[in-house]
Amino acid sequence: MLKGRTIRGFLICLAVTAAVVLVYAAGALDSLEWRSIDLRFQARGARPANPDIVVVSIDEHSIDRLGRWPWPRETHAKLIDRLSAAGAKAIAFDVLFTEPDSANPKSDAALAASAGKAGNVVSAFFYRGGMDANLLGKDPLFPLPALAKESFVGFVNFNPDPDGVCRHGHLYSIYGNNVYPSLPVAALAMSRKKTFEELLPELPVTVDKDPLVAHNELFINYQPQTDRTGYEIIPFADVVEGKIPDKTFKDKIVLVGGTAAALFDVKATPYTPIFYGVLIHANIIDNLISGNYLKPGSGAFTILYILVVGLILGAVLPRLGPWQKLVVLVAVAGAATGVSFWMFSAKNRIVPLVAPLLATVGCYGAETFYRLLIEEREKRKIKGSFRQYLSPKIIDVITKDPTKLALGGVERDVSIFFLDIAGFTTMAEALKPTQLVEVMNQCLTEFSRIILRHDGLINKYIGDCIMAFWNAPADQPNHAAQACLAALDCIKALPDLNRRFQEKGLPRIDCRVGINTGTVVVGNMGSLERFDYTVMGDPVNLASRLEGANKQYQTRIMISEATFELAREAIEARDLDLIRVKGKREPRKVFEVLCAKGEMSEELSEGRKRFHTALALYRQKRFDEAIDTFQSVFDYLPNDHVTRVYLERARAFTSHPPPPAWDGVYEFATK
Template sequence: MQRSIVRLAIGAAVFTLFALHSAGQLRWRLLDRIETFTYDARMRLPAQAQSQAPIVIVDLDEKSLAAEGQWPWPRDLLADLVDRLFDDYNIRVLGLDMTFPEPDGQSPSRLLSRLSDSAVGRLPGFAAASAAVSAQIDHDRRFAEALSDRAVVMGFVFKQSVKSDEAPEQGVLGPPLFAVEDAVDYVAPHGFTGNLQGLQAPSGLGGFFENPLVDDDGVYRRVPLVQAYQGRVYPSLALSVTRAALGGAPVSLLFDPPAKRRSLNLEAVELGPLEIPVDEQVAAWVPYRGGYRSFPYVSATDVLRRSVEPGVLRDAIVLLGTTAPGLLDLRVTPVARAFPGVEIHANLIAGMLEGQIRKKPSYYLGLEVVELALIALLIGLLFPRLSPLAGAGLAAGVALAVVGGALLAWQLGAILPMGVPVVFTLFLFLAQQLFGYFVESRGKREISRLFGQYVPPQLVEEMAARPQVVSMEGDIRDMTVLFSDVRDFTSISERLDARSLSDMMNQFLTPQTRCIQQYRGTIDKYMGDAIMAFWGAPLPDESHALNAVRAALDMVAAVQALNPQFEARGWPAIRIGIGIGSGDMRVGNMGSEFRVAYTVMGDPVNLASRLEGLTKVYGVPIIISEITREALPSDWAMRELDCVRVKGKERPVTIFEPLGPKEELSSSVRESLARHRGALQAYRGARWNQAEAAWLELARREPERRLYGLYLDRVRQLRVTPPPVDWDGVFVFKTK
């Protein structure tokens, strides 16, 4: 529980930092860059559909400049271009991605005007002749006539700042959409550069083509559809062209709920039947369809020379712009580092007509904070329960879920957070890993230092996962203790030199230790040829008695498997005796100020040590106490050996030899156990003849089993020296 709380606290700390960023209180430029990077990556996905809107770009390219002359062109040439587009190619709308704030400097009418002010102008008849031809040679008038009564959208530029030495206004603006009557956070410029009154008035349509909302990295991702200037709202070039293509459809703002006309509730711009999603600044995210030339391009000179296939331009929405490098109309976009500005308008127009403008919901930041909170909670709760590799898989899965959800929303037309939640997940994973390494790993290393030589590795892992249950302080627990000893070790050691004896013991103790640790046992100490181990500490073990008995059986089997190898090396075969006791005992660090050991003490410990010694008396490899027997499953078979009173104890103890699950016993063993039980009952009832007959039959069948001979000797002695009348059948040992 404590580890989970600490993990959740780490998640809460990291969450707070990221939530402050999302709320705008502590902006991290790196996170902004990562989020825009993921947005740009989504924009570059190959699934963008080709536009079906009839949009064509008439390009003032290098070919046109080479054929018709450098820019700016004479306006009579532009008038010819407009005439060709409407009269010869029958286009629907023309949008001019340029502005005309000053008179045409190349118009002959200007030369005629200058001559009128000179000596030439005072010549007889000059004034009359000048008046007669001025209208025919005025390029601006010619251009205005070409614009008149045609769906031509004139471009203009708003100024976001005005220098002290320049006029805030130049030329005139196109007509506004409506007056400012709401609390929307419009982009509010301080001036403009418009068109000549004589050029703007014939058209009657206009739109700004600059973008004051370019991101900090210079990338064109969103464009305002309107700006507010001196209490009136004006459309962008793209919005005005789209409106003209729809026959002059009305424009209004859509709020939810309608009564709350403020940026927080702004949902879309309504353009006739279209609803165009916008943000709080009435800006739309440009739906780029691909890289450069995602729309058809035709050269302006080819239009002038009528060399364009008529079907390319018929009923098309045409934008007049430039890609010529010398005119520098190139922008940085998510899909290309050098992208023609006129094609940005084309993408926006196509997105509006086809309903492909994506929506960044008003609850975007709230959703981001909720995502972060859920991720922090999920990782904080699950991480303590997982291995480092599984924890990495969890973090990767969360990150993939965030990415998958954002991509699915993208396909459905919504822009959801991706970069910040993914970075948060990775950052939180790193913080959790570092905590685990520097804090929890230190605890694991300490536990390993204390218990690693005695406790099986899986227990060390469990203790590290639950350090609160591990204590070195003294504690009384229900446990099981095991003592093991090699029979006749003194004679064995006399037959071997020191080096061989050491090698032999190492090969003996290794599999013995493995058997103990396999069943979650803790090695208390090695005492030469003897082993002391216990179950139930440092971690509790509800099956401590069963695990100890299983380990003991495996230890006996391991010795039997070793003996052929020992004999092959000229070493003597060995046998072991094991005593097991269960009950309440004290466990913890015990010793003196000079040396402390983690060990167990108590009456069951002393009894187990005595039982190990009794294995030699009864000729069996394992003896367990009656308390251990009661803790074993009922389906385990036991051979009751005796009821004894060992030295130092007043209360008699019934002792048993464990044989394993009953279902694994052969029929002959089952029969022997039944005969032995009957013999014990007769023995304790002083029916010597019956007991002797049963054990004689058992001894005939199993002459190697010392137990039967032991009882036959007792029966003979008790016939000679009968026990007292109140005899309880208990055998008293006078020595250890």
């Protein structure tokens, strides 16, 4: 049995892994992977920037000093003269000089003359139609002919990913019969006194040399720009006014570009949604010089990685218990995350993260779900091993009136009681069959005695669950109160049961109870040969749902409003919630039974009072006040999980308010 289950679990994990591979191959995970790479950037933080790259910024300070933008071309000519005299190796303008200076056409000649005299100027051009997948440029906007003749040219187009973030930089483009470098490549070539063709073999990445860079796209290894880290940025005005010493630019690559807000030259990068375009060029040059560009794994490597993760999980998970599986899930997910972050920070390698994590969680979830189905089947087998208890009152009724054994039933108001042993799944895996039988027998025996002591009829045992009801076949005016008091006594019996289990090395148990009161059909139902005295109707289903709903709040006894109204003189309870169980339209008000009447402590009483005050504020959509009041509940009930549930809901509603028609109802998505 275990071997077959293990094989089926392995096949399930293999199927999940194959599905993840298909999803990855279809590109459906790309945006999530990009976001995970951005997180790796942010986690890594700053690294030293290349000091041989300097940025001259067209900033607000310079515009204030030199006048309204655009400036006369003579101003840029002065900058070239100043930088050339200081010994700059290359001067690259991330500024388009594509149209004549309408105010002073002669200034264009001055700019071209200064560029020619310097001999190391790179002018920018721009593809208005962008570039296609084959790097073919469309509709270029070249510099003025005179300037283009006296300088090297490079394009300044960026190609953001679909989410708008610039993560890649093209090294070259094609237009007509010519190959044009990007501005960073042109600047690097100029600094080495080479043409683009001469520089190409020296680049750390080319299409021919490095298959990690698809279509000659450089995956930029960004350096964040802060007050303490990044590239040296100097105001344009300070340079042309001679305030900056020559050594600042000596043997440096100087990039000239806009940082003033009015110039709108900003892009989104992994670090920030606002990053100056000229700094992106600086990062690309830095990557080209150092070779520290990012190197993504190939698609084949990623698929192999996913398959290895899936195969390992398929071999391991089916053999483990639930807690062990959870440990493996955390370990594998943590290892995948740690490796991806370490390879990114230490090796400049992009190891895929999202797809392996999806495979890990998917295998865990699918195999666990499959295991739960198997456990449910085993629970049904265990249920058949318990004989049904019969209330003495039923025996009396049948003895007096044998006709009640006839098939059929009558409508009657009853209180239906469902008790379930919490943690049964874990216990079933952890114990030997004989130990499990011992625990079940002791629990069901104790709880059954309590139910019978409160004149309940034990209808059936459903594995680890007891179904009972009151007010049939005999009349019981206080049936709702008796059901609630029986539930409280079951809870009171837990410490003694657990003490006995602990003495034998058996696990502790807990239980949950759901009680509902309503009109049902009660009587003998089945065939002539085999029948049960039972109840049928929607109130039965609701009682079962209330038992399961305890998990949401970590409560032990949940009752319906109908039960509360009939039992309120015998119990202390608190308003728990307005819920809509799955498959039902009408919301139900539910209560948590706290104790029998007269047994409430001062702390519990004050805690309940504050909770009800907070709940009223919550239902009035006064969430901030509700949060404060819910917090005060912990002064009296420090471990109250119900309060924590409402705090989470209220905090969520402060960020995302409910719709105007919100009625305070919580809808259960599952049974």
